[in-house]
Amino acid sequence: MDLENRLGKKVMIFDGAMGxxxxxxxxxxxxxxEKLNIDKKEVIIDIHKSYLKAGSEILTTNTFGANKLKLSEIDYSVEEIISAAVENAKKAVDQSSSKALVALGIGPLGELLEPMGSLSFDEAYSLFQHQVLQGVKSGADIIHIETIADLYEAKAAVLAAKENSDLPVFCTLTFEEDGRTFTGANINSMISVLEGLGVDALGLNCSLGPEKLEALTEEVLRYSNTPVILQANAGLPVVEEGKTVFKLSPEQYFKPIARLYEQGLAVIGGCCGTNEDFIALMADSLKDKPVKETKSESRTIACTPSSWKDLERIxxxxxxxxxxxxxEFKKALRNNDLDYIIRVAVEQVEAGADILDVNLGLPEIxxxxxxxKLIKELQAILDIPLQIDSSNASVIAEGLRYYNGTAVVNSINGEAEVLEKILPLIKKYGAAVIALTMDENGIPETAEGRFKIAQRIVKKAEEYGIKREKIIIDCLTLTASAQQKGVKETLKALQMVKEKLNLKTTLGVSNVSFGLPARAVLNRNFLTLALYQGLNLAIMDPNDKEMMANIKAFKVLANIDKGAGEYIEFMADIDAEQEKAGSALESMDLAEVIVKGIKKEAAKLTKELLKEKDALEIVNKDLIPALDIVGERYEKGEIFLPQLVQSAETVKEAFAVLKTEMLKNGGKDISKGKIVLATVKGDVHDIGKNIVKTVLENYGYKIIDLGRNVAEEEVKKAVKANNIKLLGLSALMTTTVKNMEKTIQIVKEENPDCKIMVGGAVLTPDYAEMINADYYAKDAREAVEIAKKIFA
Structure with missing residues (x-):
């Protein structure tokens, strides 16, 4: 099958569920x-053939969990499993006389990446690389990365696929009803990152039924320039007579699919609960139909997984x-003092920065x-896009690789050597890039000269496959003290770029005032003039409140701030903001540091508090109230899982100091009680349990973590031996819910007073009640509330 001439042109039909x-x-x-690829290969082949008979054009191999982490406890290697799985799918294709393609299915690794978890980006990449290389060797036609909740993990997987194969790459993330993944990623960030990395198709799978995913898929279709996939579940599962049942019929499943087809859906399949009947109905109705042409509202953004900034705006x-x-900054770099730099970053964000430029250009480091190192530190505590600023191509390359989201790169210029080094990096990682209107001959004196360089850069970038939307032109601010005429030329060039090239623009505003008194006055006036010529990204000091006020005022006068709400709010708060500016981090107390997740400040502030309070008072009056604030913000959707975990980890730093102090003074353990946590037998997913563990520990509970794939008897022994009042059980797969029920039954037979809370992706309150659990914890925050009740 010629995928290149079908994908995005004719509707393609994937298969349905395997598990x-x-x-x-x-x-x-x-x-x-995955073991069945070898032990019961005829069953796997038969399922593949049923999907081919139904009309599937792409088969997904039975390799969802075929990585070293998840298969560490079985007799077969990853190589053996993947080789057998691809061979089974190929046999089904041959036996069915089909032209269908075989997609190597790659699911999540089962552990969270740093900073939320302990798995490094490089370790994740290596695990995915291992799968990809074996998939290529075995003859797969497509790499299909699916059911990913962490955008950083998706990036590692896509890079592993792109750098180790020439195969087409599909990638689907799994979203909740609120439009976020489990880790907080949003639709716009997903599109920006995956399109930037060059996937061949992207979209949504699993989690919900097609009707509940319809609005989210519409949003993907609205903004994606890449063919869009939807592989929904057959609705949410329910429990009937102790079995997991998906109630949605093929006809009910198809109705929202048909509506989405009219909006441009290109690749259609099914996930949990679907079977060949679902695929047959979709294939009979839509297979080979032309994909509807719709004009996407593509936009260029800089983003983290959970927040984004439209670069077309100011x-x-x-x-x-x-x-x-x-x-002071140079001294901090020489001494590897990231605390100082983080303080500078926090102050700028507190003052209203939308993006942070990160320039570390010091020869001796x-x-x-x-x-x-700094990118990782900043992204752990600040949910704001970064601008990687360096003249060194290797620094830019490394920064882009480990950045979680879509970054801006500052910068390229018209020199051929610079363009040849940097433009391939911009293309590979999908970054936006600032282009300076200068070349081997320096900065042209006239606006026309700078405009010509801008034209040349755009043409060269397009030769590398970089879209014009990704290019931001810097017409270069000259100093009024030395090149007074040049200031006007800068503004003229900016206007020409906006009007004739329709590109985004940026300027380093404060450069204009070097060497002159009352610099702030010149900066403010130059900023206003530049805004009226079409400036998008103002590189400036956000702590200058009058400069910020100029921007707020401009947005009102240019009819951007509708109703002047942003302006009114800013002016009402400006006095209080000015008091905070310049020393934001130094003035924070322990509670504020916890809320913001600044780990390195927690121990120091705890030690200072111990001079005036005892350890238990700090726990009850500082740590717990701060975590409660974080929990409330998490529940309201103001922050997301990375920030929740970071705050919990910050409390851990404070607790370490308090425990040391208590032991030194002969005091008793300050923990509030012991809780056993375990992922049930047969389930190797540890993500949810580990997050609950982190948060509970930092509320003062001692956690006995039994790990994953824990047998019922082992759980029972741990509960009895430790006289446990609260047990937490986790399951992420529908196949292991039965084991959770058995575990609850065995524990309660000998420990009737032990309360049991359950959680996991497949659990619902109904499930929890049916299997005789005492509590259902939808997330870590809910687990804390349950623990508070038990240990009150």
């Missing part, structure tokens, strides 16, 4: 589906992470190593 179909065919709870780029002319 739930295997359950219907007798797969036992807790069994490893954005303030904080300029202060830069050693130029800053002795390892700039590449420092850039990666």
């Amino acid at each position: 739930t179909v295997l359950q219907q065919r007798g797969l036992k709870a807790g069994s490893v589906p 954005n303030v780029v904080g300029e202060r992470i830069n050693p130029t002319g800053k002795n 390892n700039e590449k190593e420092m850039m990666v």
Whole structure:
């Protein structure tokens, strides 16, 4: 099959579920589906053939969990499993005389990446690389990365696929009803990152039925320039007579699919609960139909997984992470003092920066190593896009690789050597890039000269496959003290770029005033003039409240701030903001540091508090109230899982100091009680349990973590031996819910007073009640509330 001439042109039909179909065919709870590629290959081939008969054009191999982490406890290697799985799918294609393609199915690794978890980006990449290389060797036609909740993990998987194969790459993430993944990623960030990395198709799968995913899929179709996939579940499962049942019929499933087809849906299949009947109905109705042409409202954004900034709008780029002319900053870099730099970053965000420029160009340091380290530190505590600023191509490359989201790169210019080094990196990682209107001959004196360089850069970028929308032109701010005529030329060039090239623009605003008194006055006036010529990204000091006020005022006068609400709010708060500016981090107390997740400040502030309070008072009056604030913000959707975990980890730093103090003084343990946590037998997913563990520990509970794939008897022994009042059980697979029920039954037989809370992706309140659990915890925050009740 010629995928290149079909994808995005004719509707393509994927297959449906594998795991739930295997359950219907007798797969036992807790069994490893991937083993059946070898042990029961005829069953797998038969399922593939049923999908081909129904009309599937792409088969997904039975390799969802075929990675070293998940298969560490079985007899077969990853190589053996993947080789057999691809061979089974190929046999089904041959036996059916079909032209269908075989997609290597790659699911999540089962552990969270740093900073939420302990798995490094490089480790994740290596695990995915292992799968990809074996898939290529075995003859797969497509790499299909699916059911990913962490955008950083998706990036690692896509890079592993792109860098180790020439196969087409599909990638689908799994979203909740609120439009966020489990880790907080949003639709716009997903599109930006995956399109930037060059996937061949993207979209949504699993989690919900097609009707509940319809609005989210519409949003993907609205903004994606890449063919869109939807593989929904057959609705949410329910429990009937102790079995997991998906109630949605093929006809009910198809109705929203048909509506989405009219909006441009290109690839259609099914996930949990679907089977060949679902695929047959979709294939009979839509297979080979032309994909509806719709004009996407594509936009260029800089983003983290959970927040984004439209670069077409006016954005303030904080300029202060830069050693130029800053002795304290240089000293911090030399001493590897990231705390100082983080303080500078926090102050800028508090002052209203939309994006942070990160420039670490100091000859005597390892700039590449420092850039990666700082990016990771900043992204752990600040949910704001970054602008990677360096003249060193290797620094830019490393920064882009480890950045979680879509970054801006500052910068390229018209020099051929610079363009040849940097443009391939911009293309590979999908970044936006600032282009300076200068070349080997320096900065042209006239606006026309700078405009010509801008034209040349755009043409060269397009030759590399970089879209014009990704290019931001810097017409270069000259100093009024030395090149007074040049200031006007800068503004003229900016206007020409906006009107004739329709590109986004940026300027380093404060450069205009070097060497002159009352610099702030010149900066403010120049900023206003530039805004009226079409400036998008103002690189400036956001702590200058009058400069910020100019931007707020401009948005009102240009009819951007409708109703002047943003302006009114800013002016009402300006006095209080000015008091906070300049020393935001130094003035924070322990509770504020916890809320913001600034780990390195927690221990120091705890030690200071111990001079005036005892340990228990700090726990009850500082740590717990701060975590409650974080929990409330999480429940309201103001922050997301990475920030929740980061705050919990910050409390851990404070607790370490308090425990040391208590033991030193002969005091008793300050923990509030012991809780056993376990992922049930047959389930190797540890993500949810580990998050609950982190948060509960930092509310003061002692956690006995039994790990994953824990047998019922082991759980029972741990509960009895430790006289446990609260047990937490986790399951992420429908096949292991039965084992959870058995565990609850066995524990309660000998420990009737032990309360049991359950959670996991497949659990619902109804499930919890049916299997005789005492509590259902939908997330870590809910687990804390349950613990409070038990240990009140």
